[in-house]
Amino acid sequence: MPVRIATFNVENLLSRFSFEQELDALRREGALNLLEIPDKQTFMDLEMARRVVTTDDMRQASALAIRDTHADIVCLQEVESLKVLRDFEKFYLHHLANLDYPWKRLIEGNDRRGIDVAALARRDYPIMARSHAGLTFDDLGVYDHDLNLAGINRSDRVFRRDCLELDTRVDGRPLTIYVCHFKSMGFRREPGIPYGSNNPRDITMPIRWAEATAVRRIIEDRFGKDGAARANWVICGDLNDHVYKEGNKVSPTGVDPLLNGGFSVNLIERLQPGERWTHYYPKDNHRTQLDYILVSPALAAANPDARPEIVRSGMPFRVPGTDGIPRYPRTGWARPKASDHCPMAVTLSMV
Structure with missing residues (x-):
């Protein structure tokens, strides 16, 4: 039996x-x-x-969006705490959408605002979780000149939130999922730092590049450089950099270390170019892919017809090109909305 996996940045699921x-x-x-x-x-x-x-209003729409992924395992970003996750599952997912996710995982990470990565899973998919939040740039050998210029120390923690490693079994076969939320494209300009650009995306890209390289190192350390391609693993999350912007390929990106050399497969590339977006940024009025389901080469080969489905019924009406998409009740022009991100889901069979 295949498993259906979703990723969703729920945008500030907070109690405060x-x-x-x-x-x-x-x-x-x-x-x-x-x-x-x-x-x-x-x-x-x-x-x-x-x-x-x-x-x-927002959390009702978030719950409906998760419902419409039909996912067995849901990888979440921007969740404040395990208590908040439990309350959201009880009062919205269960009471409103009649969903049951008894397995819940969240380990406090590094984010200054207290937003963490998390996961929900149905009864048939018990999950074990391991945090990598304590790892430094030095620990994983990802410190470089660009990070030094940005005023970052080699002893600093590499992940802005965490890389949450989940283990479960599907039809008796192991599956590992890495839930990530990389550094955003926003930043505060610090005095004395010789920034080489005025573009926030360019300035913050070295951090995302290091995070992506760190995730790759974690996977290669676990499965081996040769064995990683043959293992069952998935990277899910908001990686905060776009490979696609309005359907057009963008290069370079902070996600490249996870894609270079065919290390993983970006499943959204199996969709038509105009469908390759998960986030809308109103300031620049553009749609981009910030959210990813990246799979190992073995999983990609075993699932040649697996195409991600993107749930857009919780997006506000101001998003261009979405006039034909039905919206959830009480969705507004700018708000209420399910999130500023779309959930994305795919069904996979194990190798």
Whole structure:
């Protein structure tokens, strides 16, 4: 029996909200700016009430999007804690969408905002989890000149969140899944750092390149450089760099170390060029692939017809080229939405 695997950045699945940090941004947008509010505390109380309503709308849509992946194993990004994951599964996935994922895995990683990678699995797929969050650039031999120029130390931790290694069995055969969430393309300019570009993507690419190289090293260390191609493994997650932008190939990217030399197969390439997107960035009005299901050469060869399905019914209406896609109830022009990412799923048989 094959297994269906999905990846989904659920966009800030949190139990907290820092009003103090975001107060200026809140004053610049949103319905509360249409009202005459006498003081800061009243503004914050009203914003809390508004946020509860919009969060409920968003998480209903997130649950419906996960439901529509029909996945046995769901790899998630941007989850605050195991408690939040359990609550989301209970009150949204189970109560709303009638889904049951008894196996839940989340290990606290390195993100400063406290967003972690996680996984859910159906009863037939018990999963063991191992974190690699503590590994440094030096540990994996991925430190280089570009990282040094960016002010990063070789003793710093290589993963911005984690590379969560999951092990399960499918029809008695082993399957390993690596859940990742690489460094974003955003950054804060630090004084004294000689940045060689004004493009945030270019400036942050060395970090993603190192993360991708680190994941490759972890896989090769486990299965061997020769054995990795023959093993059953999948890399899932938001890798925060685009191989495809509006259907066109982009090079170089921070994902390249995972693709170079045929190390893995990017299954989205089996779709038509115009379908190779999972994320919409409104500032530049472009659609890109930020989310990946990369499989070993053995799994790709054993599943020649496996094509990923991308669930777009939770995307807001402002995304271009989506007029014919049905939306979930209460989806808005910009918000509510399921996430700023689309979940993607594929069905695979083991070697």
